[in-house]
Amino acid sequence: MTNAQTRAAELESGFSLRLLAEGLGQLHAESSDDVLIMGICDDSRYVKPGYAMICLPRSRAHVADYVEAAGKQGATAIIAVGVSVTSDLPVLHLASMQQAGLLLRRLFRTEEARTHFYGITGTDGKTSVAWMLREALTRYQPKPVWSCGTLGWLRAPDDILDIGNTTPSMLTMHAMLSSANLGGVHSVACEISSHGIAQERIAGIDFHTAIWTNMGHDHLQDHGGYETYLKTKAGFVQATAAHGGNVVANADHADIREHAPEHACWYGHGLYRDDVDLAWEQELPGLLRLKSAEGEVVIEDIPLGDFHAENVACVALTLMVSMAIPLADLPKLLGRISAPPGRMQEVTAGYGQVYIDYAHTPEALDRCLQAARKLTRARLMVVFGCGGERDREKRPQMGAIAVEQADLVWITSDNPRGEMPAVIASEIEQGMSQPYAAEVRLQLDRDKAIGEAIATLAEGDLLIIAGKGHEAYMDVCGQRLPWSDEQVAEKYLHQKHSLAGEEMCA
Numbered sequence: 001m002t003n004a005q006t007r008a009a010e011l012e013s014g015f016s017l018r019l020l021a022e023g024l025g026q027l028h029a030e031s032s033d034d035v036l037i038m039g040i041c042d043d044s045r046y047v048k049p050g051y052a053m054i055c056l057p058r059s060r061a062h063v064a065d066y067v068e069a070a071g072k073q074g075a076t077a078i079i080a081v082g083v084s085v086t087s088d089l090p091v092l093h094l095a096s097m098q099q100a101g102l103l104l105r106r107l108f109r110t111e112e113a114r115t116h117f118y119g120i121t122g123t124d125g126k127t128s129v130a131w132m133l134r135e136a137l138t139r140y141q142p143k144p145v146w147s148c149g150t151l152g153w154l155r156a157p158d159d160i161l162d163i164g165n166t167t168p169s170m171l172t173m174h175a176m177l178s179s180a181n182l183g184g185v186h187s188v189a190c191e192i193s194s195h196g197i198a199q200e201r202i203a204g205i206d207f208h209t210a211i212w213t214n215m216g217h218d219h220l221q222d223h224g225g226y227e228t229y230l231k232t233k234a235g236f237v238q239a240t241a242a243h244g245g246n247v248v249a250n251a252d253h254a255d256i257r258e259h260a261p262e263h264a265c266w267y268g269h270g271l272y273r274d275d276v277d278l279a280w281e282q283e284l285p286g287l288l289r290l291k292s293a294e295g296e297v298v299i300e301d302i303p304l305g306d307f308h309a310e311n312v313a314c315v316a317l318t319l320m321v322s323m324a325i326p327l328a329d330l331p332k333l334l335g336r337i338s339a340p341p342g343r344m345q346e347v348t349a350g351y352g353q354v355y356i357d358y359a360h361t362p363e364a365l366d367r368c369l370q371a372a373r374k375l376t377r378a379r380l381m382v383v384f385g386c387g388g389e390r391d392r393e394k395r396p397q398m399g400a401i402a403v404e405q406a407d408l409v410w411i412t413s414d415n416p417r418g419e420m421p422a423v424i425a426s427e428i429e430q431g432m433s434q435p436y437a438a439e440v441r442l443q444l445d446r447d448k449a450i451g452e453a454i455a456t457l458a459e460g461d462l463l464i465i466a467g468k469g470h471e472a473y474m475d476v477c478g479q480r481l482p483w484s485d486e487q488v489a490e491k492y493l494h495q496k497h498s499l500a501g502e503e504m505c506a
Contacts (some may be wrong), residue, residue, distance in 0.1 A: 094394025101204015342469025396431025
């Protein structure tokens with residue numbers, strides 16, 4: 001499914017506009033005749049004859065143009081959500097996004113849907129928790145389990161649909177719920193971004209469980225600062241609790257402690273504590289010990305990194321809370337669980353230890369490098385940059401973390417968008433105390449930076465290529481150019497491996 005296709009949804013059968021409007025909003029129509037709705041769309045370019053066009057608050061500035069275009073495409077009705085619309089077509093006026101969500105539940109006939117929706121919010125870890133939760137629930141019971149987020153709408157590891165955003169549009173969310181309900185899907189693990197919450201894309205979706213992974217700094221410029229960003233995420237979690245949903249939260253973040261609902265269930269690091277429902281400790285890489293009132297268990301062969309240990313602990317408590325799964329059953333559900341692409345993902349081609357990771361916030365980079373240090377026998381190396389037109393205040397923070405944690409640092413480009421890469425790099429450098437605690441190199445060409453780092457790699461060294469992870473593009477001056485950290489790293493590792501083989505033969 002393409003981004004365009006998610007903007008429109010066919011109905012299995014038509015729906016009466018008057019029945020749809022009953023008790024929800026004000027219907028204005030010149031004729032007393034009813035209209036049958038055959039589909040719904042939130043983009044006038046994809047309207048089909050018989051569709052209703054839904055105009056959301058974000059369309060306010062150009063709503064008249066969109067309504068006119070929808071009419072020419074064959075729309076039979078307009079649904080206006082918090083915007084003023086004048087049209088010869090029947091217009092259903094709704095006062096809020098919440099009303100729009102209820103309307104979509106009615107339209108898609110999902111008011112009694114049994115599929116469990118898990119909502120995962122937090123600055124980091126959402127993708128990994130969604131991925132692991134989907135895998136664990138698939139092992140637990142025979143029905144299909146989906147996930148939705150940064151990687152797309154994932155119905156199976158080889159069946160992933162592009163949805164455009166971490167949390168897709170409200171129409172896509174409800175179309176997904178409808179598809180899940182019709183397909184007998186047991187659960188959907190959804191990443192819930194701060195933008196998705198603030199723009200009410202999840203309106204009308206009753207989440208079975210809300211999961212709050214952590215709090216850090218990301219997208220602050222879009223929310224007007226950290227406090228608003230924090231309250232946005234807290235609002236989603238509190239709303240889930242208010243309608244009777246479960247809440248699973250990370251006890252190791254003071255802000256989460258303060259803003260989570262009273263009856264949240266907590267997980268936290270350190271076995272010898274009595275303030276959490278599930279305590280975790282990683283004694284050795286790949287091994288996770290969990291402790292609750294039921295006792296202790298060990299989960300074997302989990303992905304590398306303390307942050308993944310924390311993610312697995314989060315999933316473990318979620319299974320215990322939402323599905324009443326005993327602690328003793330968790331090793332078979334979570335042992336050998338996989339991590340999503342681009343999350344401490346080892347590049348195995350050729351020579352040396354090289355990992356790519358999506359870490360693009362100060363907190364994520366810090367934890368990634370801490371985890372890497374435990375695996376490093378000689379030098380820890382990192383290639384990273386910061387995105388353009390995003391959170392300038394995190395740039396010096398990430399610079400400081402890089403030189404404190406690593407031995408060799410390459411500052412390079414990472415989705416510069418409309419900014420000059422050299423300016424971004426200089427702001428990263430401002431956080432690096434003088435003299436540098438590590439050797440720092442500037443190479444704004446990301447391909448060359450990765451090549452230089454791999455050429456420098458010696459026995460016992462470990463290289464982290466941070467920031468892009470699974471992303472298959474580089475965002476430069478309004479263009480998304482093809483890009484893959486994994487492919488670039490593989491290219492240079494193969495070259496290094498070939499050169500090493502020639503030296504051995506010589």
